[in-house]
Amino acid sequence: MSLLEVKNLHVEIDGKKILNGLDLTVEKGKVHAIMGPNGSGKSTLAYVLAGKDDYDVTEGEILFNGENVLEMEPDERAAKGIFLAFQYPIEIPGVATMTFLRTALNAQRKARGEAELSTPDFIKRVRESAAKLEINPDMLKRAVNVGFSGGEKKRAEILQMAMLEPRLAVLDETDSGLDIDALKVVADGVNRLRSPERGFVVITHYQRLLDYIVPDVVHVLSRGRIVKTGGKELALELEASGYAQYAGEAA
Amino acid sequence: MNAEIRQIKTAAEQGLADAFSSVKAKLPGAAAVAAMREKAFATFEARGLPHRRVEEWKYTDLRALMRDAKPLAQPPDAKARAQARQAGNLAGDMDRRRLVFVDGVFVPQLSDLAELEQGLSIRPMAEALAQGDPLVSAHLGKVIETDDVAVALNTAFMGDGAVIRIAAGIVVEHPLHLVFVTTGDRPVSMFARSLVVAERGSRAMLVESYEGPTGVDYQVNSALELVVGDEAHVDHVKLIGEGGDALHISSLMAAVGARARFNDFTFTAGGAAVRNQIFLRLDGEETLARISGASLLKGRQHADTTLVADHAVGRCQSRELFKSVLDGESRGVFQGKIIVRPDAQKTDAKMMTNALLLSETAEADAKPELEIFADDVVCGHGATAGALNEDLLFYLRARGIPPKEAESLLIQAFVGDAVEGIEHAGLREVLMENVAAWLAARG
Numbered sequence: 023m024s025l026l027e028v029k030n031l032h033v034e035i036d037g038k039k040i041l042n043g044l045d046l047t048v049e050k051g052k053v054h055a056i057m058g059p060n061g062s063g064k065s066t067l068a069y070v071l072a073g074k075d076d077y078d079v080t081e082g083e084i085l086f087n088g089e090n091v092l093e094m095e096p097d098e099r100a101a102k103g104i105f106l107a108f109q110y111p112i113e114i115p116g117v118a119t120m121t122f123l124r125t126a127l128n129a130q131r132k133a134r135g136e137a138e139l140s141t142p143d144f145i146k147r148v149r150e151s152a153a154k155l156e157i158n159p160d161m162l163k164r165a166v167n168v169g170f171s172g173g174e175k176k177r178a179e180i181l182q183m184a185m186l187e188p189r190l191a192v193l194d195e196t197d198s199g200l201d202i203d204a205l206k207v208v209a210d211g212v213n214r215l216r217s218p219e220r221g222f223v224v225i226t227h228y229q230r231l232l233d234y235i236v237p238d239v240v241h242v243l244s245r246g247r248i249v250k251t252g253g254k255e256l257a258l259e260l261e262a263s264g265y266a267q268y269a270g271e272a273a
Numbered sequence: 274m275n276a277e278i279r280q281i282k283t284a285a286e287q288g289l290a291d292a293f294s295s296v297k298a299k300l301p302g303a304a305a306v307a308a309m310r311e312k313a314f315a316t317f318e319a320r321g322l323p324h325r326r327v328e329e330w331k332y333t334d335l336r337a338l339m340r341d342a343k344p345l346a347q348p349p350d351a352k353a354r355a356q357a358r359q360a361g362n363l364a365g366d367m368d369r370r371r372l373v374f375v376d377g378v379f380v381p382q383l384s385d386l387a388e389l390e391q392g393l394s395i396r397p398m399a400e401a402l403a404q405g406d407p408l409v410s411a412h413l414g415k416v417i418e419t420d421d422v423a424v425a426l427n428t429a430f431m432g433d434g435a436v437i438r439i440a441a442g443i444v445v446e447h448p449l450h451l452v453f454v455t456t457g458d459r460p461v462s463m464f465a466r467s468l469v470v471a472e473r474g475s476r477a478m479l480v481e482s483y484e485g486p487t488g489v490d491y492q493v494n495s496a497l498e499l500v501v502g503d504e505a506h507v508d509h510v511k512l513i514g515e516g517g518d519a520l521h522i523s524s525l526m527a528a529v530g531a532r533a534r535f536n537d538f539t540f541t542a543g544g545a546a547v548r549n550q551i552f553l554r555l556d557g558e559e560t561l562a563r564i565s566g567a568s569l570l571k572g573r574q575h576a577d578t579t580l581v582a583d584h585a586v587g588r589c590q591s592r593e594l595f596k597s598v599l600d601g602e603s604r605g606v607f608q609g610k611i612i613v614r615p616d617a618q619k620t621d622a623k624m625m626t627n628a629l630l631l632s633e634t635a636e637a638d639a640k641p642e643l644e645i646f647a648d649d650v651v652c653g654h655g656a657t658a659g660a661l662n663e664d665l666l667f668y669l670r671a672r673g674i675p676p677k678e679a680e681s682l683l684i685q686a687f688v689g690d691a692v693e694g695i696e697h698a699g700l701r702e703v704l705m706e707n708v709a710a711w712l713a714a715r716g
Binding site: 072073074075096097099100101106108111114115121125127129130133165182186 | 664665667668670671672673674675676678679682683685686687689690
């Protein structure tokens with residue numbers, strides 16, 4: 023059984039069609055990159071996988087380990103193992119980062135029928151993960167994402183991913199707003215989580231991120247459909263030739 | 274000349290008039306106090322209970338809310354005292370000096386009066402009125418002059434309360450906790466009046482808490498007059514945890530001197546209808562006053578905070594922040610007025626009220642007002658009302674947090690923003706525990 027199967031997905035927002043029959047299959051242990059120009063539907067795909075309810079799915083299905091994802095609430099999807107690293111992580115004033123992480127982790131464990139993590143174990147895990155991502159312990163004392171720089175927010179997303187250990191991680195333009203050093207730290211964080219049991223969907227506009235997170239499969243998304251699929255060399259090709267050649271194909 | 278149109282008295286107004294004529298001779302105080310009561314009662318007689326056409330009471334129609342006047346509470350018997358033994362838990366189990374008032378009467382046996390600090394004096398208001406206490410003669414009814422009808426009724430009927438003096442330079446180590454408990458299964462009314470004078474350079478924290486049985490529509494009208502001397506630092510926290518059918522009106526009248534600090538916080542979670550009035554005047558320069566509060570309401574609860582912050586002199590800062598969380602068909606009201614007098618140059622005043630509506634049927638009313646008569650000031654106000662932010666909720670849910678828990682986290686953060694203004698860490702924690710308990714009860 024595939025980890026993720028998206029079949030003929032049609033999605034609208036406020037009556038405007040964004041995805042037009044998108045198909046995507048992700049196997050365990052694989053990293054899929056989805057590249058495409060602005061407005062091609064990349065972020066929509068990410069949000070629909072995570073369950074944001076602004077989007078209307080008019081046709082098609084999404085199966086995660088064979089289960090119908092479209093019938094699940096966002097928190098149920100998360101507990102099943104779907105994780106979205108947001109392009110624009112949201113600031114939550116007044117909610118301490120540690121409280122947030124612990125609440126999320128324990129809510130997921132509870133939903134899966136697992137015991138809650140003890141406080142010392144939890145703190146130990148956060149500290150270890152944070153250190154690897156070069157996250158200053160002071161950041162953990164602050165409210166979620168409040169006062170974080172763009173790079174700190176992205177690292178905080180990867181920290182959440184490391185703590186929550188999802189089965190499928192969807193990274194929505196995780197490279198945007200990062201300088202090269204921060205990009206390497208984030209990419210290392212992602213690479214450490216690669217495992218035969220875990221799949222990744224890495225959404226990006228630029229090939230640069232894929233130098234550090236080397237994909238197994240590269241898809242080109244244009245006008246709401248996958249228009250080309252290839253190996254990692256496809257990303258390099260796109261970098262050289264641009265997206266213009268794909269602009270007309272889905273029309 | 275036109276015939277004077279006199280409103281026919283409501284049942285409650287008639288009840289108050291009857292009560293006053295029958296009890297006034299028995300209320301504590303000599304001739305001067307009796308005259309003060311008469312004058313205050315005449316204010317009430319002339320105006321009647323405030324209703325929606327009285328601007329200051331626009332959103333809280335007391336004439337409609339108060340259907341009748343409950344009989345004055347009787348001094349507590351042994352059973353009432355026993356019921357009150359556990360009272361005051363709203364403030365948790367922090368170290369404090371408790372002054373317990375059961376059905377409006379001070380109960381020394383339940384209070385902590387031993388080993389008063391040098392310079393701290395505490396006596397019951399009834400005794401102070403009866404004996405013509407000089408502190409009472411000097412300040413009672415004079416801290417802030419107001420013709421507010423609720424305050425007038427309090428003055429007319431005032432029974433017991435605390436009279437506290439903190440001498441110059443004295444630091445009172447533990448909070449002074451005025452615990453007001455209403456007991457019994459018959460509705461009564463209670464008029465408590467307290468006076469606190471914190472002299473120059475003193476430091477103290479005052480806590481007032483109110484509680485009583487649910488299922489009994491008792492009435493509480495409490496007033497506190499507070500003098501904060503120059504360079505004094507006073508924190509005042511009021512916890513309104515009345516029973517679910519109670520009518521609660523409380524008024525704070527505070528005058529603050531120069532280079533002083535005054536922090537005020539009101540937490541409202543109980544009562545069917547609550548009116549929290551704050552009359553603040555800054556009388557000395559370079560003072561910082563922080564007036565804030567949070568209300569958590571559900572069902573058909575109604576809570577009104579009405580604040581007048583009067584910058585009588587310049588170079589003071591005031592910060593007002595009020596948060597309300599409104600569920601069910603509840604209604605949260607905030608009326609805040611900042612007055613900057615002509616000579617109060619360099620005033621820095623900011624007022625904000627935020628309402629979080631958790632249901633389609635809850636209502637928030639906000640009426641911020643600035644009356645600025647000086648030209649070199651920084652003043653601002655803001656008011657917001659809205660539902661929980663969907664993007665924040667989605668972010669939390671995308672991390673696996675179920676909807677109710679996600680809402681609770683955001684509501685705690687919303688309220689916490691105001692609670693942070695309380696300097697006492699233990700009390701901050703207790704309040705946040707109260708918030709968590711309220712959220713848990715919401716289901």
